[in-house]
């Protein structure tokens with residue numbers, strides 16, 4: 001039997017329609033049982049909702065605002081959170097939300113001023129929303145930003161946090177393990193030394209796999225459209241790094257994802 005997977009983080013609405021249809025049609029052939037489909041903003045949340053309605057049981061929708069873009073004005077944030085409250089019963093998690101690490105680096109490289117305050121305020125509101133709606137939260141928060149996110153999660157006592165495509169310092173990793181936060185590993189574990197080290201250090205029971213598609217990968221995946229079938233190669237590498245079989249790794253990662261998201 002083919003190993004079974006769930007893609008714990010994909011932007012299904014960002015694919016061209018033909019590619020998206022192909023992915024949904026082919027996923028079962030590759031053992032992919034489900035897609036945690038995250039959103040970028042209100043329009044993207046609405047698009048993700050349509051995909052969920054078209055493919056219930058395969059597409060699990062998360063609604064949020066991606067942090068690597070200008071912060072929302074108060075009225076826009078209010079409109080998004082009102083829409084999320086109205087559609088929370090079908091929503092699997094609040095996401096993707098977080099902090100703009102890469103936008104800040106870019107601004108610093110260009111010598112532009114960059115204020116974090118509107119982003120931390122926005123993240124705090126999303127954390128409070130997740131607590132209010134009793135949902136997990138899907139975070140884009142890497143390196144120093146992961147510590148800021150941990151501060152806010154601890155402040156509001158939100159334990160069900162998933163740091164997608166996480167990268168960070170050793171003390172941040174220890175703090176996240178202590179708090180039992182989940183991370184997810186992308187196919188770049190095949191060729192990124194930093195991610196391989198993370199996999200060795202982080203407990204398997206707090207791990208999931210994702211593609212973050214349509215984000216493209218390098219190494220053996222260069223030039224390929226990101227497709228959830230790549231999860232099998234991520235799992236194979238995780239298994240090798242953990243010294244277990246691919247079957248055992250796949251089973252554990254699937255179990256983790258199902259229990260964390262309740263799917």
Ligand SMILES: [Zn+2]
Nearest residue numbers: 009038096212
């Ligand atoms: Zn993402």
